[in-house]
Amino acid sequence: MSFLVLVPTKRVPDTDGVIRVTPDGLDVDTSHLSFVINPFDAIAVEEALRLRERREDVEVVVVGIGDEAYEDELRTALAMGADRAIRVDAAEPLDPWNVACILSELARRLEPRLVLMGKQAVDDDSAQTGQFLAAQLGWPQATFASRIDDTENGAEVARETDHGIETLSVTWPAVITADLRLNEPRYASLPGILAARGKPIQEMSLQELGIEIQPRVELVGLQQVASQRTVRQVETVTELLECLRENTELF
Amino acid sequence: MHVLVLAEHDGDRLRAGTTAALGFARQLANGEGDQVTCLVLGDSVATVADDAATFGPVLFGSHADLAEPLADRWAEVTAKVVRSESIDILLGASSTFSRDILGRAGGLLGGAMASDVTGFLRDGDRLVWQRPMYAGAVTASVVLHGSPLIVTVRPTAAEPPERSSSPAAITPIEFDVAQLPGSTVHLGLDGRPSHRPDVTEARVVVSGGRGLKTTEDFERLVGGLADRFDGATGSSRALVDAGLTPNDLQVGQTGKVVAPELYIAVGISGAVQHLAGMKNSRVIVAVNSDPHAPIFEVADYGIVGDLYDIVPEMIQHLDAD
Numbered sequence: 001m002s003f004l005v006l007v008p009t010k011r012v013p014d015t016d017g018v019i020r021v022t023p024d025g026l027d028v029d030t031s032h033l034s035f036v037i038n039p040f041d042a043i044a045v046e047e048a049l050r051l052r053e054r055r056e057d058v059e060v061v062v063v064g065i066g067d068e069a070y071e072d073e074l075r076t077a078l079a080m081g082a083d084r085a086i087r088v089d090a091a092e093p094l095d096p097w098n099v100a101c102i103l104s105e106l107a108r109r110l111e112p113r114l115v116l117m118g119k120q121a122v123d124d125d126s127a128q129t130g131q132f133l134a135a136q137l138g139w140p141q142a143t144f145a146s147r148i149d150d151t152e153n154g155a156e157v158a159r160e161t162d163h164g165i166e167t168l169s170v171t172w173p174a175v176i177t178a179d180l181r182l183n184e185p186r187y188a189s190l191p192g193i194l195a196a197r198g199k200p201i202q203e204m205s206l207q208e209l210g211i212e213i214q215p216r217v218e219l220v221g222l223q224q225v226a227s228q229r230t231v232r233q234v235e236t237v238t239e240l241l242e243c244l245r246e247n248t249e250l251f
Numbered sequence: 252m253h254v255l256v257l258a259e260h261d262g263d264r265l266r267a268g269t270t271a272a273l274g275f276a277r278q279l280a281n282g283e284g285d286q287v288t289c290l291v292l293g294d295s296v297a298t299v300a301d302d303a304a305t306f307g308p309v310l311f312g313s314h315a316d317l318a319e320p321l322a323d324r325w326a327e328v329t330a331k332v333v334r335s336e337s338i339d340i341l342l343g344a345s346s347t348f349s350r351d352i353l354g355r356a357g358g359l360l361g362g363a364m365a366s367d368v369t370g371f372l373r374d375g376d377r378l379v380w381q382r383p384m385y386a387g388a389v390t391a392s393v394v395l396h397g398s399p400l401i402v403t404v405r406p407t408a409a410e411p412p413e414r415s416s417s418p419a420a421i422t423p424i425e426f427d428v429a430q431l432p433g434s435t436v437h438l439g440l441d442g443r444p445s446h447r448p449d450v451t452e453a454r455v456v457v458s459g460g461r462g463l464k465t466t467e468d469f470e471r472l473v474g475g476l477a478d479r480f481d482g483a484t485g486s487s488r489a490l491v492d493a494g495l496t497p498n499d500l501q502v503g504q505t506g507k508v509v510a511p512e513l514y515i516a517v518g519i520s521g522a523v524q525h526l527a528g529m530k531n532s533r534v535i536v537a538v539n540s541d542p543h544a545p546i547f548e549v550a551d552y553g554i555v556g557d558l559y560d561i562v563p564e565m566i567q568h569l570d571a572d
Contacts, residue, residue, distance in 0.1 A: 015524070019388040028389070097362025124384050124391075125504065126366045128354050131322065135358025140434040141322055143351045146498070156438065160498045161347040162451070162507060164442040168321070171434045180505060181492065214396075216363045220379060221392040227530065231537070231553045237564045240536065243552050248513050248534050250455060250480060251572075 003055060005048040006112035007082065008063045008103050009041035011073050012123040021222045028222065037073045040118025042080075043178040046185040048116050049081045051150060059083050061110065065090050065102060071201055078196035079188030085201045088209065095217035100132035105209045107137055112173065114155075119144050119177040134175035142168050144179040254280045255310075255338040257329055257356075258291045259320075259348045260299040265289075267452045268344025268404075270411035273306050275404045276342050277412050279371065279378075290332055290424075292325055294318035304418035306411075310336070312424045319437035320348060326355035328426050333360060338399050345403045345508065346451075353401055363397030367508075369405050386504040387527035406451060407510040407531055443497050447474070448483045450500060454512045455482030458502055458529070461489045462518020462540065462558050469495055472562040473517055479569040485509065485529075487519045503528035518558045521546030538562065 013019065013033040020029045037045070045062060052058035062077040064070040065088045074085040088102055107115060120127035134141035142157035146165065149156045154171035160179045170176070188196070206213065234240045245251045254276040259266045265273075269289075276287040289303040292312045303309045312328055329352065333341050341356065343349035345367045357364040369390070370381040377394055380402065384391045450456055457480070459473035469490065477484045486496035488503055502509055504527040514532035519525060521537070521544055529535070530549045537550035538558050547553045554561060 013385075015386070019385040021389055028385070095362075096364070100358065100362065120505070122386065122504070125386070126364075127350050128357060128362075128364055128366060131351065131354030132358035132362055134323075135326065135355045138432070140432070141351075141355060142435070143322070143354070144347060154434075159347075161440075162449075162499055164440055164497070164499050166440045167438040169436045169438055174434075180488070181498065216361070216395060216397050217365065218394045218396060219391055220394055222384070223390045223392075225383075225387060225390055227549045229535070229549055229551055231547045231550045233542075233547075233553045233555065235554075237554070237561060237568055240552055240554055241565070241568055244513065244534070244536070247551075250513060 002059045003057045003114075004059050004061060004110055004112040005051060006061050006063060006103075006107060006110060006115045007041070007044050007048050007077070008099070008115065008117045008129070009045070009073065009077065010038040010118070010121040010123070011035050011064060011066055011070050012038045012121055015039065015122055021224045025221050025223065026219070035069070035073065037076060038118050038121045040120060040122070040178055040180070042185040043180070043182050044116045044118050045077050045080055045082060046183045047148060047178060049186070050183065051148075054150065061086065061112070063088065063103070063106060065094060065099060067091055074201050075196050076188060078199045078201075079192040080186055081192060084199055086204060087201055088204050088206065090206060094213065095215060096126050096128035096132055097216040098211075098213050099129050100136055102206070102209060102211055103129070103133050104136045105211060107133070114172060115175045117175075117177055119179050130175050130177035137173075137175070139173050139175055140170040141175045141177075142170050143177045145176050146179050146181045148176060148182070252280045252282065252285045252339045253337065254285075254287045254340045254342055255333060255336065256287065256289050257341065257343045257349070257353060258289050258299065258303055259344055259346060260291070260293065260296065262293065262296060263298050264302045265299065266344070267411075268346055268406040270306070271406040271409050272342050272344045272404045274409035274411050278409060279340060288336070290329060292317050292328060300421045301418065304421050305414040308419040309421045310424050311421050312426060314428055316428050316431055320352060321435045321437055322351045322355045323432035323435050325352045326359060327431060328424070329353075329356045330359040331426060332424055333399055340400045340402060343403050345405050349403045353403055357401040360399055360401060361397045363395040363399070364401040365393055365395060366403050367405055368402050369408050383527070386523050387530065388523065405508060443499065447477060448481070450483040450485045450502065451507050451509055453483035455480035455515075456485050456502070456509050456511045456513075456529070456532070457482055457515045457517060458485035458487065458519060459490060459496070459517045460487035460519030460525075463490060463495065466495050472558065475566050476515065476517070476562055479566060480513070482511075487525050516546050516550070517562060519546055520544045521549065
């Protein structure tokens with residue numbers, strides 16, 4: 001049996017894009033935005049590929065949940081080197097709980113030894129899905145990984161915490177979420193892009209998976225945040241410190 | 252309404268984010284019969300329970316197998332308490348600790364969760380939670396469906412409650428150690444000993460960015476300026492990626508979120524991801540050689556010039572006072 005690594009991804013607006021709220025205040029205007037694989041998920045794809053380069057039996061399966069537009073991003077992951085992809089067809093964006101329910105079902109069917117995913121998606125910044133999934137499956141979790149050293153039965157994982165780098169060991173099967181410094185994702189090569197054309201993207205419906213969406217998070221409004229400040233440019237350090245003396249209680 | 256706050260502590264006292272979460276919990280549970288309870292877990296942490304009891308009632312789980320905050324065990328115990336005490340809202344501070352443990356507890360408790368909440372409104376019987384999205388470019392209002400609700404709270408969302416001179420009750424909880432998950436093992440924490448306060452807890456934060464060339468320069472200039480205020484040092488992502496500063500100094504969307512009395516950004520251009528972590532500071536100063544750097548758009552005071560000239564001059568002036 002191969003060592004299957006499941007890499008769930010999310011399709012998000014490119015972080016260089018300007019985020020504007022639609023006039024009705026209920027959505028983000030995506031008409032001018034380009035989309036990418038969530039940067040933390042791209043790091044997870046890269047780490048799965050590196051694991052495959054270290055071990056012989058690894059199969060990397062990338063998952064996306066969304067409509068047909070998602071196939072471009074899945075194709076990018078295949079061009080990076082993933083073996084195959086699954087797109088779970090869903091019209092609307094789903095909240096972390098429902099995403100975790102879908103991934104749990106996929107994990108039950110595919111029996112991965114490792115689920116490797118980004119620590120958060122840079123659109124909603126929730127940072128919940130990996131932990132929900134680990135809890136639903138009853139698997140160990142190592143969140144915010146900055147280094148993964150795999151062993152026969154599991155891995156030693158360095159985690160970025162608020163108080164320094166923590167090292168954990170987990171046994172397979174496990175859920176690991178990727179932090180920024182785990183690696184730098186490769187670009188797809190031309191041969192990779194050509195090879196990706198021949199790789200399968202399997203489509204699955206929520207019905208096939210036996211999933212009924214039960215919303216947990218209802219978005220009722222979005223508000224644009226703008227800086228209220230006007231900068232006062234000062235010429236000298238003396239002037240700067242005078243301003244701070246007048247306007248803070250620190251002196 | 253009964254709100255449970257999971258305590259994050261240093262083995263001795265509650266961390267500042269947890270005391271702020273207790274303040275937030277009081278705002279939520281302000282009706283007749285409402286309760287706020289603090290859950291303290293760990294090993295040999297009676298002093299933490301005593302500290303928490305000055306704010307209100309404490310549930311206390313102490314065991315060698317809870318010595319390290321491993322998500323699988325702590326989430327299991329927390330979820331069990333939530334069920335047995337019929338908790339309506341499980342709260343924690345926004346931190347890597349809560350994201351890890353409360354996230355997992357949320358997975359055990361049905362997933363009605365909101366992260367990094369900055370405030371709430373009452374809309375009839377509904378609670379509407381405010382939270383940042385897209386690196387803080389927008390604020391979302393969300394309603395959660397399910398019970399219990401699981402919420403992590405930005406430390407800036409509330410002030411800590413007043414401490415009482417007569418501590419509240421500390422009640423031990425019961426759990427079966429043999430039933431705790433055991434497939435995660437803590438191997439170590441590479442903590443960075445520092446004489447400076449944590450970046451999330453300081454009144455003054457001085458942060459350095461790409462304008463700094465070496466670790467020594469960072470320590471001498473950013474560290475030196477921070478020390479004149481008994482402040483903390485922070486870092487942009489670029490310096491952490493380059494290995495010049497440790498990860499726990501990173502301020503931003505994926506690092507720590509701070510809102511001190513004074514934030515001084517030294518040689519930081521001001522990427523959206525960095526601004527997400529500091530733009531709610533009370534007074535913001537930017538030192539940068541590029542007059543068009545985006546950091547000036549969120550600053551109160553700006554000074555354009557070479558940080559290698561300006562920062563030593565600031566230190567000199569402060570020493571002369």
